[in-house]
Structure formats: structure tokens, C-alpha cells
Amino acid sequence: MYYGIGKYVSENSREGFWGKAAIETISRQLQAELPGLRGFSAANIKFMRQFYEIWSVDLKSLTAVSEISDTQSLTAVSEIDILQLVESDNAIEERFDLSMFVSLGFTHHMIIVRKVGPLTERLFYIHQAVINKWSKEILTARIDDDLYNHRGELAHNFIQTIPDNRQTLKTIGMFKDEYLLDFINVEELGERDKEDIDERVIEQEIVHNVKKFIMTFGRDFAFVGNQYKLEVFGVEHFPDLIFFNRELNALVIIELKKGAFKPSYLGQLCTYLRLADDQMRKPHENPSIGIVLCKSADKKYVEYVIQDYDKPMGVATYKTSDEMPEKLKRVLPGVEDLKKLL
Template identity: 40%
Template structure:
């Protein structure tokens, strides 16, 4: 039986209403949970300060709660300790009434509200982010601005815990908006320019790549590794990027040219080219990229799309060299670097054998 368009429209309307209602209900539940965890965190914090509660008491508290409320989840000893961390990180951003402040044995959730300053900065975003996400952010950030950045991104782009961890490891906050570029001269629209600045990073952590030292001069090896791990690479780039192709073929005056990686950015509504360089940035790379972008805009770009953007992804760069290289080019370009592993903290250097020693031990 063929379904009428009107019937299908009704189905879609009902589906939309159900999903919207579920999302709203989940948001309300999450907000109440955050207030509950904040209140319990405050309770524990005060007990530790005033009555010198230790880890053993919290362990016993968790076990006794399980006995009182069989099947209770989320109140392990470690999670109760996280609630204290949550309270101590955000206590200045909540309003606690005097009636609660003067009571140590009563936890009244009705008397705890989000502060106006927190609402002004984050709106409803704070309560849309799960407790697990909040704790991951608190444990890996240092400033309020950094926390707010990751909370906003998590809520806006629906980051999973693994995606959030990836961005925290990559220090996305510190690297977003710091890309050496010529956007101020080449992107006329202010809104598009700001979006472009927020869409690219100064450095990308590509720790999923398996590249040996003797492969560092082979850009095809780097490209192949990225393509094989394209999902992880997209996570490093951000949620707005869609992969089109590697070695994308352009024909200009009967000659073939191949772009390393071609993407489309939904937020910017434009094509984005990544050219891969395993060594240090060189000024001549700009001329080649400018040519690619001109050809893309002429032959590939759709009429409704913004002009294309090019990113040269290299191992090393010097910003003054890039600054001089940008001059007199009319296409939007930027230069980023990549690293394939986290730098070992100084405190741990010398404690582990080097790569060669490890190889000998394994042999």
C-alpha cells in the first residue's frame, strides 16, 4: 500500500515531537542530577573540612547507601569523591540559600540554583552536559574560560566522552583561533571570517598515526595513514568537516593536478584543501596552494558556496616566514603543524628506555 505524502508528513511531525520531548525530559533529568551531585559534593566537602572525614568513611558511606537503596547506581566511593570535586570547582557559580548554609544534616535541593552569572555565560548549556563530561573537563582544564569552551563545544556538537577526551588531549582550546592565516585580507564577510578562525587549529595531535622515523620524508605514507584512520582524523578536525577524497583530481589546460585531502565544511559552506608536508614549511608551498584554490573555485565550487580555504599541514613552521609568505595572495590560507604523539613530561624523561633500547630488549 502506497503511503500518501500527507500521512508521511504526519509521521515526521509525530517523530519530531517525540524526539523533542525525550530530549527535553533528558535535559530536565540531567539538570536535577547535577544539582543533586553538587549538593552531595557540598555535604561531603563540609564533612571532610569540619569532621575530618577520610577515604574509609566515604567507602563505608557508599556501601551503606547500596544497602539502603538496592540497585543504586552512580554512588560508588570514587564517584562521591568526584561530586566533591564538582562542588569545589563550581561553588562560586551556584546560589545556596542561607537556610541550607546553616544546616549540615539536611540536603534541600530546592534551595540550590544556578547563579545568574553562570546562566549569562552558558545559558542552559551547563545543564545539558552530563556529569561524566563535566568531571572529564574539570580534571583536564585549568581556567574557567577553558572549562566554558569545552562545555559549550560538548553541548553544541554532542561530543561523546571519547571525542571530548580527544579534544582535551589535543588542547583544542589553546590551539583554536591561533592558526597563522591571511583570513583578514581574503575573507570579506566578518561572520564567515570568525567562523573560519574557530574552525582550524594551530596544531593537530595525530597520535593515531603509525609512522616510523624512516617514513618522515614520504608524504604519501602520511596521507595513507590519515586516510586509513579518517574517522579519527575527522575527530581531530571537528564535527563540521566531511571527507570528500584524497588525491582529488583537477584538470587545468589538459594537465592533471592532485590535491592531497579534500573536505567540505558545513559550517563554513566551503571546500577545504589540506596539503600534507612532512618537513618544515617553505614559502613556495603558498603559490601551489593558491593555484589549487583558484582551480577549485573555478571548476568545483557550487554557486551557493563560499570560496575555498586551504590549509598546509606540516611538521614544523616559523610564523615570521609564514607572515611574509602570505603577502600578495588573494586566496584564504592557513598553516598548521601536526605531532604524532604526546610529549613525555619532563618528570618522566630518563625513567623509560629509549626506542632503540626497547627494540633490543624485545629482540
């Protein structure tokens, strides 16, 4: 309906005989004739026009593409194809699903159209918003985080270590190269120097805010435990965080590091993955996946040193709320001011 109204308004206001005040007049008349009618303010009607004008040509081409792609099979995918699918915008366009498009609420569409330009990015956020059931606040945050340009950029060895190509694609698409853990405010963790904030402090903040962490990290994650004891030959090991991902059907072990990436972290994580596969993994589950989450990492260096490990691992970085740009810090009220307002 909104698309149709947008088309009608566009055709008459852009090329027709309507004057500048026509939309405001129509809005007032609708609200006068239909008391209580919502969603037809002048601003919303103008957005319906914008919605139509942005999507009209694209929808025609996308529905044609989707009909062709439905007849194609992706059962045989090579390693080169996987890289192309992850990096190619055409892959997103070919996955277009009209039912998914129309199932997304119009408010969500408004956010995407206002904040996102290129077609492939719009399709990406529509797909993610639907499958992850994002609220409008989460959608806005993910767009502001520039999730689209962080997809598939995680430094990893998944292609070499996961034999099933479909599983490889799913795994690559599940993780980002950088995460904003904005619920962790290092400045509020005590009167200590920031250098003294160790991994355990950050880990506890994640555990206390595990719901927010899962929503940040991705979809279909279930929390298993932290500092989970794994023992072999009398030696005890304690992985920082363990999750289970339903879509990947695999345990995900996250090792937190407060500083820059070091190659030794991969050896430690590889040991945890072997123990988890031996002691925790169920017969029907896929091999466990490991993620090193550190403050900084050189992607090319990580890709160089990670290639000889036989366990699926990746390295991502994170930021906390204290790293907000100074320009934003000056504009936003402080924590105490916010508490008073609330």
C-alpha cells in the same frame, strides 16, 4: 542532583560536624538500603563535593554574565574586535550556556574538573565536548593535546580574505595550529628510512583512517576525495585532500608536506583554491579555504608571507605517533606487545 548532593556534603564535611569516615559510612548505607544503586561510591560522593566547590561561585557569576550578554549584539564586528574575541577569555565566558552545561554527562564533567584548572578552559572544553559529541576518551585526548592553548593560533590570512566577520570568526575557531595524527605510525610503514616517507604515504594513512582524521581535525567535516583531479588549459592539478565543512559551508583543501614550511606551498595551494572555486564550488557555498599541513613552521614568518594572497589560507603543523616523548615510549608497551594483549 549531583550538584545538590555535593553542596550538602561540602557544607557538613568542611564546616559541619561530620568526621573523616562520614562519607564512606553514607556510601555503604546507601548501597545497603538501595541494592543496585550505582554512582554513589565514596569516591564519587567526594567528587560531587569537589564538583560543587569548584563550580558554585563560578556558576552564580556566569549566569549573571549570560543574562547581560544575551541583550548584546555581535552584528557589527571590526577586525580588531575579531582578534580580541579570538584571543580574549572574556568571549568564552560571555558565551556561557547553562543548558549546554547541564547537558554534558557527569563523567565528562569529572574529567574536565580533574584535568583542567582555569574557568575559561573548563568552559571551552564543555562547549567543545557538547557540540562535537565527544566521548570521554576523545575529551581526555583533546585536553592532553592542550587544544585550548592551540585555538586561534593558526597562522592565517582569514581576516583579510573573508569579508563576512562572522564567517571569519567561525573559520579562525575551526582550525588549530597543530594536529596530533597519532594514528600514523611512521615506524610501521615499512623498512625504509624516515626521510623517505613522502607526503603520499602520509596521505594514504589519512585516507585509510579518514574517520579518525576528521575527529582530530574538527567538527562537521565530510570527506570529498584525495588526489582530486582539477584541469585547466590542459594542465592537471591534484590537491592532496579535499573536505567539505558544513558549518563553514565551504570546501577545505589540505596540502600535505613532510618537511618545514616553504613560501612556494602557498602559491601551489592558492592555485588549487582558484580551481576549486571555479570548478567545484556550488553557487550557495562560501569560497574555498586552504590549509597547508607541514611538519614545522615559523608562525611569524608564515604570517609575513601569507598576507598578500587573496585566497583564505592557513598553515598548521602535525605530529605522528613516532614523535611521542621518549619518556612515554619507555613506559608504554610496544606495538607487538599491545597486539598480544588484545
